[in-house]
Amino acid sequence: MNMKTKKTPQRRCVGCNIMKDKKELIRVVRSATGEVTIDKIGKKPGRGAYVCPDAECVSKAVKEKRLEKALEVAIDKEIYEKLLGELAND
Numbered sequence: 001m002n003m004k005t006k007k008t009p010q011r012r013c014v015g016c017n018i019m020k021d022k023k024e025l026i027r028v029v030r031s032a033t034g035e036v037t038i039d040k041i042g043k044k045p046g047r048g049a050y051v052c053p054d055a056e057c058v059s060k061a062v063k064e065k066r067l068e069k070a071l072e073v074a075i076d077k078e079i080y081e082k083l084l085g086e087l088a089n090d
Contacts, residue, residue: 014049014061015056027044028071029071032045036071036075036079037079049066049070
């Protein structure tokens with residue numbers, strides 16, 4: 001019997017620029033209205049960018065404005081603080 005194994009989708013972290021399994025990363029999404037939020041389930045509609053659940057990657061993404069470039073929108077400090085807060089809770 002030929003059993004197909006389902007491939008895990010890969011995404012690139014905007015912080016470290018390394019391809020990882022989608023499930024390992026945090027998705028930040030920009031909605032059609034321009035609102036930027038953290039997408040815990042990975043299913044929200046809108047433009048998404050992924051970052052490792054690692055303070056170093058988040059810091060690099062913030063410092064070099066990589067999240068802003070990926071989402072094509074300016075991001076409030078509160079979103080970055082929320083992202084770092086998410087890391088502290090895990």
